[in-house]
Amino acid sequence: MTHFSELDTPAVLIDLDRAEANLKKAQDAADRAGIALRPHIKTHKLPFFAKRQVELGAVGVTVQKLGEAEVMADAGLTDLLLTFNIIGAAKRSRLKALHNRVTIRTVADSAECVAGLAETFTDPAHPLGVFVECDTGMGRCGVQSPNAALDLAQQIIAAPGLAFAGLMTYPAAGKYQAAAQWLADARTVFSTARIDLPAITTGGTPDIWHMDEAARVATEYRPGTYIYMDRSQVAAGAAGFDDCALTVLATVVSRPTPDRAIIDAGSKALTSDLLGLTGHGHVVEYPEAKVVGLSEEHGTLDLSACTSKPAIGDVIRIIPNHCCPVTNLFDQVHLIRDQALVETMDVAARGKVN
Amino acid sequence: MTHFSELDTPAVLIDLDRAEANLKKAQDAADRAGIALRPHIKTHKLPFFAKRQVELGAVGVTVQKLGEAEVMADAGLTDLLLTFNIIGAAKRSRLKALHNRVTIRTVADSAECVAGLAETFTDPAHPLGVFVECDTGMGRCGVQSPNAALDLAQQIIAAPGLAFAGLMTYPAAGKYQAAAQWLADARTVFSTARIDLPAITTGGTPDIWHMDEAARVATEYRPGTYIYMDRSQVAAGAAGFDDCALTVLATVVSRPTPDRAIIDAGSKALTSDLLGLTGHGHVVEYPEAKVVGLSEEHGTLDLSACTSKPAIGDVIRIIPNHCCPVTNLFDQVHLIRDQALVETMDVAARGKVN
Numbered sequence: 202m203t204h205f206s207e208l209d210t211p212a213v214l215i216d217l218d219r220a221e222a223n224l225k226k227a228q229d230a231a232d233r234a235g236i237a238l239r240p241h242i243k244t245h246k247l248p249f250f251a252k253r254q255v256e257l258g259a260v261g262v263t264v265q266k267l268g269e270a271e272v273m274a275d276a277g278l279t280d281l282l283l284t285f286n287i288i289g290a291a292k293r294s295r296l297k298a299l300h301n302r303v304t305i306r307t308v309a310d311s312a313e314c315v316a317g318l319a320e321t322f323t324d325p326a327h328p329l330g331v332f333v334e335c336d337t338g339m340g341r342c343g344v345q346s347p348n349a350a351l352d353l354a355q356q357i358i359a360a361p362g363l364a365f366a367g368l369m370t371y372p373a374a375g376k377y378q379a380a381a382q383w384l385a386d387a388r389t390v391f392s393t394a395r396i397d398l399p400a401i402t403t404g405g406t407p408d409i410w411h412m413d414e415a416a417r418v419a420t421e422y423r424p425g426t427y428i429y430m431d432r433s434q435v436a437a438g439a440a441g442f443d444d445c446a447l448t449v450l451a452t453v454v455s456r457p458t459p460d461r462a463i464i465d466a467g468s469k470a471l472t473s474d475l476l477g478l479t480g481h482g483h484v485v486e487y488p489e490a491k492v493v494g495l496s497e498e499h500g501t502l503d504l505s506a507c508t509s510k511p512a513i514g515d516v517i518r519i520i521p522n523h524c525c526p527v528t529n530l531f532d533q534v535h536l537i538r539d540q541a542l543v544e545t546m547d548v549a550a551r552g553k554v555n
Numbered sequence: 556m557t558h559f560s561e562l563d564t565p566a567v568l569i570d571l572d573r574a575e576a577n578l579k580k581a582q583d584a585a586d587r588a589g590i591a592l593r594p595h596i597k598t599h600k601l602p603f604f605a606k607r608q609v610e611l612g613a614v615g616v617t618v619q620k621l622g623e624a625e626v627m628a629d630a631g632l633t634d635l636l637l638t639f640n641i642i643g644a645a646k647r648s649r650l651k652a653l654h655n656r657v658t659i660r661t662v663a664d665s666a667e668c669v670a671g672l673a674e675t676f677t678d679p680a681h682p683l684g685v686f687v688e689c690d691t692g693m694g695r696c697g698v699q700s701p702n703a704a705l706d707l708a709q710q711i712i713a714a715p716g717l718a719f720a721g722l723m724t725y726p727a728a729g730k731y732q733a734a735a736q737w738l739a740d741a742r743t744v745f746s747t748a749r750i751d752l753p754a755i756t757t758g759g760t761p762d763i764w765h766m767d768e769a770a771r772v773a774t775e776y777r778p779g780t781y782i783y784m785d786r787s788q789v790a791a792g793a794a795g796f797d798d799c800a801l802t803v804l805a806t807v808v809s810r811p812t813p814d815r816a817i818i819d820a821g822s823k824a825l826t827s828d829l830l831g832l833t834g835h836g837h838v839v840e841y842p843e844a845k846v847v848g849l850s851e852e853h854g855t856l857d858l859s860a861c862t863s864k865p866a867i868g869d870v871i872r873i874i875p876n877h878c879c880p881v882t883n884l885f886d887q888v889h890l891i892r893d894q895a896l897v898e899t900m901d902v903a904a905r906g907k908v909n
Contacts, residue, residue, distance in 0.1 A: 209645050209909050243851060265852045285819070285852060286808040288868050291563050310809050313867040341853050342809040342817050454640040455664050455696040463696050465639070469883055470908060473827040497597060497880060498619045498639060499695050513667040514642050526851060529823055529884070532906050552886050552906075554824060555563050 203542040205535065206516045210452040211466040213527060213534040214518065217543060219446035220250070220428050227409060227427050228257045236416040239263050239282055239402065241425030244525045246550035247534075248276030250428060261304070263404070263423045267295045268553025274303045276549070281305040282402070284369060284423070286314045286334070286342060292555070293321040296329075306330035308369045310343050312356060319360035331357050332369035332402065335387065337380035339373045347387035351394055358396070367400035367420075374407035374437060377415060384418045406430075407437040431524040432483050433476040442483060447534075448518035449482070449527065451500065453511045462502040462511055466519060468495040469530060474523040482519040487511060492519065557896040559889065560870045564806040565820040567881060567888040568872065571897060573800035574604065574782050581763060581781050582611045590770040593617050593636055593756065595779030598879045600904035601888075602630030604782060615658070617758070617777045621649045622907025628657045630903070635659040636756070638723060638777070640668045640688070640696060646909070647675040650683075660684030662723045664696050666710060673714035685711050686723035686756065689741065691734035693727045701741035705748055712750070721754035721774075728761035728791060731769060738772045760784075761791040785878040786837050787830040796837060801888075802872035803836070803881065805854065807865045816856040816865055820873060822849040823884060828877040836873040841865060846873065 205214050224240075231238040240254045241263040251262050251273055261280025264270045270281050280303070287296050287307055299305045300322070309315045309331050322329040333350045336343030344350045350368060357365040368387055372380030384401055391398050403415050404423030412422050426433075429447035430440035451466035471481050473495060481492040481500065487507050494501035500519070504510045511517055521527050528534060529551050536543045559568050578594075585592040594608045595617040605616050605627055615634025618624045624635050634657070641650055641661055653659045654676070663669045663685050676683040687704045690697030698704045704722060711719040722741055726734030738755055745752050757769055758777030766776050780787075783801035784794035805820035825835050827849060835846040835854065841861050848855035854873070858864045865871055875881050882888060883905050890897045 209643075211908050286817075288806055288808045288819075289563075310811060311867055314808075336811055340815075341811075341848075341850065341855060343811055345811060452642055454642045454668075457664060457690055457695075457697055457699060461694075463640075465642075465909070468826070468828060468880060472822070473829070473880075474822060475827070494695075496695065501695060513665055526822060526827075530906070531908060552884070554565055554885060555819070 205450060205537050205540055205542060208450060208535055208542065210450050210516060211470040212450045213531045214448045214450050215429070215534050215536050216446045217536050217538045219444060223428050223430060223444060223446060224254060224257055227424060228259065230410065230412050231422060232258065234413040234416040236412055236419060237421040239421050239423045240428070241265070241404065241423050242269060242273060242550065244425040244428055244528065246528050246548045247546060248273060248278065248549055249546060251276070251278050260421070263425070266553045266555060267292055267299070268555060269550045270299055270305060271295070272550040272553065274299055279303050282423070283307045284371070286310060288314060288317060293317060297321055300329055306332065306366050308332045308334040309353065309357070310334040312353065315353060315356045315360065315363070319363055322362035325361045328362050328364040330364045330366035332366045333357070335368050335370045335383065337370045337372050337383040338376045339371055341371070343370065347383070347390040350387050351390050351396065354391070354396060365399070367398050367402065369402045371404055372408070374405060377405070377408040377411050381415065381418050388418065406434055407439050409439055426525060429524040432520050432522045433478060436478055442520060445520045447524045447527065448485060448520055450516055450518055453513055453515045453517065456513050460503060460505040462504055464500040464502060464517065465498065466500045467498045469497045470527070471495060471500065471519060471521045472523060472526045472530065474526060476522050478522050482521045485518040485520065487517065559804060559891050559894055559896060562804060562889055562896065564804050564870060565824040566804045567885045568802045568804050569783070569888050569890050570800045571890050571892045573798060577782050577784060577798060577800060578608060578611055581778060582613065584764065584766050585776060586612065588767040588770040590766055590773060591775040593775050593777045594782070595619070595758065595777050596623060596627060596904065598779040598782055598882065600882050600902045601900060602627060602632065602903055603900060605630070605632050614775070620907045620909060621646055621653070622909060623904045624653055624659060625649070626904040626907065628653055633657050636777070637661040638725070640664060642668060642671065644675070647671060651675055654683055660686065660720050662686045662688040663707065663711070664688040664698050666707065669707060669710045669714065669717070673717055676716035679715045682716050682718040684718045684720035686720045687711070689722050689724045689737065691724040691726050691737040692730045693725055695725070697724065701737070701744040704741050705744050705750065708745070708750060719753070721752050721756065723756045725758055726762070728759060731759070731762040731765050735769065735772050742772065760788055761793050763793055780879060783878040786874050786876045787832060790832055796874060799874045801878045801881065802839060802874055804870055804872055807867055807869045807871065810867050814857060814859040816858055818854040818856060818871065819852065820854045821852045823851045824881070825849060825854065825873060825875045826877060826880045826884065828880060830876050832876050836875045839872040839874060841871065
C-alpha cells in the first residue's frame with residue numbers, strides 16, 4: 202500500500218470517495234429536479250470518470266474541443282455535445298468523422314458558423330444536431346436576444362443536413378435567474394413562431410444546487426467542476442472544503458524565513474487562475490497559511506497566521522482555486538482512497554488544444 | 556509551402572529569425588560584458604534551441620526540474636545547472652543518475668537540503684557542485700544574508716561528496732542593483748573568511764540589457780524569456796513587440812456584438828498569468844484590441860478602440876503576457892520563417908512537473 206505522501210511531488214491526487222459522492226449528489230439532484238445531466242469532461246479529462254457519470258445516469262457528456270470528443274469517442278462514450286463554435290474546414294472535417302461514428306451535436310451563434318456546418322453536413326438522412334448558443338448574461342459567445350436565436354434556428358432548419366437541436370447557454374455564475382428569464386422569453390418567441398424547441402441546455406457548477414429552478418425552463422444541465430470542486434466553488438457556496446476531491450500534493454522545499462515557506466508547486470501546477478479570489482489555493486494541513494505568490498515552479502506561503510508550521514521536506518495538499526486547468530498541466534493523476542494510492546491514470550484528454 | 560495562417564488553431568508559432576536575433580543579441584552582450592551566459596531552457600523546453608544557445612557561446616543551460624535535466628541530457632547537453640532545491644531521496648537518486656553521465660550542479664538554501672545531498676553524494680573523487688541560493692530581494696527561496704550564505708557554504712565544504720560552487724540568485728525584476736550590492740557584500744564576507752567563490756550566477760530577462768552591470772559582481776547570467784520575449788518584457792522595457800518570437804495563433808469564432816470578438820485561445824492557450832499587466836496579451840494584427848477576458852477555451856476581445864475589426868474565421872496572433880508557461884500547454888510548437896512553416900516540433904520538456 203502506497204500512502205499518498207510517498208508520491209513524488211508535485212502531483213495531483215483525486216479522492217475517489219469524494220468524487221463519487223459529488224457525482225451521486227448531483228445526479229440525485231438532477232433526478233429530483235427532472236432535468237437531464239450532461240457533465241462536462243473538461244474538469245477530469247478522463248474516460249474513467251466520463252463512463253462513471255453515464256453509469257450513474259448522465260445522458261451523455263459535454264466536451265469543449267474536438268480532441269476531447271475524439272478521446273471520449275475512442276473510449277466508448279456515444280453521446281457527446283461539443284459546446285464550441287466549430288469554424289473552418291479542417292475542424293468541420295474532424296466533426297464529420299465523429300458524426301459518422303457517435304452521436305455528436307454542436308452549437309452555433311452566427312450565420313457564418315451555421316453556413317460552414319451546412320456546407321459540410323448535407324445528408325438529410327443523418328443530419329447534424331445544432332444548438333443555438335445564447336448569451337444569457339455571461340458576455341462571451343452567444344446570440345444577444347431570443348429573436349436572434351429564432352433567426353439562427355430558422356437558418357439551421359433551412360439547411361437539409363442540419364437539425365435544430367434547441368438552445369444552449371452557459372450562464373454567468375450566480376445569475377441563473379436572469380439566464381432562466383432569458384430562456385423563458387425565448388420559449389415564448391419560439392412558441393409564437395411555432396418552432397419546436399427540442400431541448401434547452403444550461404450549466405455551471407456554481408449554481409448546481411439550484412438545478413430545480415433551472416429545470417423550470419431548461420431540459421438539461423452541464424456541470425463540470427462539480428466532480429472535484431475547488432476553492433472557487435467553496436467561495437461560491439457550492440461546496441465545502443471537505444467536498445473537494447482534487448488536491449495538489451507539494452513538498453516544502455525551503456523555509457527561508459520564520460513566516461515563509463516555499464513549495465514545489467507554482468503556476469505550472471496550480472495555474473494562475475484567481476477567479477476573483479485572493480491567494481492561490483487552500484492548504485489542507487495548514488488552513489491558516491496563505492498561498493501568496495506563484496512563479497512557475499515555486500509557490501510562496503505566508504505562515505504568519507499559523508500556530509504550527511511545516512518543515513522542509515513536509516508534504517502538504519493544496520485545494521486549487523480552479524481544478525479544471527490543473528488537470529491540463531499533469532500527464533497523470535493519482536486516484537486515492539482512504540489516503541492510499543489506488544491507481545495512477547493518464548489524463549487522456551489533457552492538452553487537446555484543438 | 557504552408558503559410559502559418561493555414562495551421563489549425565490555437566497553435567504556438569515561433570519566428571525563427573526573431574528567436575535567433577534575440578539569442579545572438581544576448582550572447583553578444585554577455586561577451587562584451589565578460590560574463591558567461593547560461594540560458595534557462597524553461598522558456599523554450601526544446602533541445603533544438605538549447606543546442607543553438609550553446610553553439611552561440613553559452614557555457615551550458617539552466618533547468619528547473621529533474622525531468623527537464625533528463626530531457627536535455629538525453630539530447631546531448633552536457634553542462635546543466637538545476638536551480639531548484641532538491642528535497643527527498645527519490646529526487647536525489649535521479650540527480651545522482653544525472654551526475655553520473657553529465658556535468659550537473661544544483662543549489663541549496665538550507666542545512667536540510669545540504670544534509671540530504673551530502674547523504675546521497677559521498678564520492679570525493681566526483682563531488683556534486685552545489686551553489687548557495689541567495690535571496691537578494693525576490694522574496695522566494697534563498698538564504699537571507701551573506702553571513703548565512705557563508706555558514707551554508709561551510710557546510711557544503713565540509714561534506715566530502717559535495718563541492719561548493721558559489722552563489723546563485725534570481726534577482727527581483729528591476730532590482731538588479733540591490734541584488735548586485737547583496738552579492739558584493741557577500742564577496743566581502745567570503746573574502747574575509749578566506750573562502751573562494753568559484754562563481755556567482757544571477758539572471759533574469761527583465762534586466763538582461765544591464766548585464767554589464769551584473770558582470771561587475773557576477774560571473775554568469777541565466778536569462779530564460781529572452782529567446783522569445785513577451786508582453787511582460789515589452790512592459791519592462793527589455794524588448795519591443797517586433798522582438799517577440801512567440802505568438803499564439805487563434806481564430807475568431809464568434810462576433811456576438813459589434814465590439815466583442817471571441818477567439819479560440821483562452822487560459823489553456825495563453826495562461827492566466829498577468830505579471831502586473833492589464834489584459835491577457837497583445838494582438839499583433841489589431842493592436843488596439845484588448846484581450847479583456849479568458850476562460851479555459853475562449854478569449855474575449857474588446858474591439859471598441861479598433862478602426863477595423865476581425866471577422867468570424869479570421870486568424871490573429873497574440874503575444875502572450877508570459878511566454879514560458881505557454882509552451883508548457885502545447886505538445887507541439889510550429890517553427891516559422893518569413894511566415895512559412897519550417898517545422899512542427901514536439902516540446903520535449905513540456906509537462907516535466909518533477
